[in-house]
Amino acid sequence: MRKAFIYALIVLTTIFGSIAHAQSSRLDEVLKSGKLRICMTGDYKPFTYQQSNGVFEGMDVDLGQSLAKAMGVEAQFIKTSWPGLMNDFLEKCDIAMGGVSITLDRLKKAGFAESHMLDGKSAIARCTDTAKFQSLEMIDQPATRAIVNPGGTNERFARANFKRAKLILHNDNVSIFEQIVQGKADIMVTDSSETLWQSKQHTELCAINPDKPLQFAEKAFMLPRGDVPFKAWVDAWMHMQKETGAYQQVFNKWLK
Numbered sequence: 001m002r003k004a005f006i007y008a009l010i011v012l013t014t015i016f017g018s019i020a021h022a023q024s025s026r027l028d029e030v031l032k033s034g035k036l037r038i039c040m041t042g043d044y045k046p047f048t049y050q051q052s053n054g055v056f057e058g059m060d061v062d063l064g065q066s067l068a069k070a071m072g073v074e075a076q077f078i079k080t081s082w083p084g085l086m087n088d089f090l091e092k093c094d095i096a097m098g099g100v101s102i103t104l105d106r107l108k109k110a111g112f113a114e115s116h117m118l119d120g121k122s123a124i125a126r127c128t129d130t131a132k133f134q135s136l137e138m139i140d141q142p143a144t145r146a147i148v149n150p151g152g153t154n155e156r157f158a159r160a161n162f163k164r165a166k167l168i169l170h171n172d173n174v175s176i177f178e179q180i181v182q183g184k185a186d187i188m189v190t191d192s193s194e195t196l197w198q199s200k201q202h203t204e205l206c207a208i209n210p211d212k213p214l215q216f217a218e219k220a221f222m223l224p225r226g227d228v229p230f231k232a233w234v235d236a237w238m239h240m241q242k243e244t245g246a247y248q249q250v251f252n253k254w255l256k
Helices: 002-023 026-033 059-071 085-092 127-132 153-161 176-181 192-201 228-244 246-255
Strands: 035-040 048-050 074-079 110-112 121-126 145-148 166-169 187-191 205-208 222-224
Touching: 026 035, 026 228, 035 059, 035 085, 048 059, 059 074, 059 228, 059 246, 085 110, 121 127, 121 153, 121 176, 121 192, 127 205, 145 153, 145 176, 153 166, 153 187, 176 187, 176 205, 187 192, 192 205, 192 246, 222 228, 228 246
Parallel strands: 035 074, 145 166, 145 187
Antiparallel strands: 110 222, 121 187, 121 205
């Protein structure tokens, strides 16, 4: 009888402990601190770009400021890099934004809000060369110089799919497309949204079949793993943004 009582007590303690733990949320910490710490790389137009004066601009910067305003707190943008994104997020930030794609690898350590954009991988090249790069097989040839920024999904895609093409690592994601314009590389595979943006910035470059991506992908805001209240709040906010047209206005500003 005594053993049964002790066992029941242990079970109840575990249950109530789990409930108490589940009720604690980063949302409460953000509201208490008055700041929403947002990790972003600052090198991925049109989602995020850090100007020389340190100010961030871009689609996800606008969304981050809107999110913080809805919470009644200040948006604090924290510079990170693609290779260091996960560690910086876990150590310094409440949310990661700036064109972050959902991946199974990232889901091992973090959670995500509901996806707000479909955005698979597409190629971009000089407009005079687009006919040569209509498929993965056509791209993955020994004569192809495929340029890629290290540390993120672009590099993982390139290494998984290009076995014969020459890979060129370029650390500066801002100037990487100039390398193609200048003839120092032939092609880059990145998110379809970025190929559309960059083709507008560089008339010499053309996005290749951005409406038929080479790979399925979704973009979403990265959140602490298992934080149900925080995720529910962000998801509800995004749902309202889309239903009222506010999200579409930001989307059109940067991608149309």
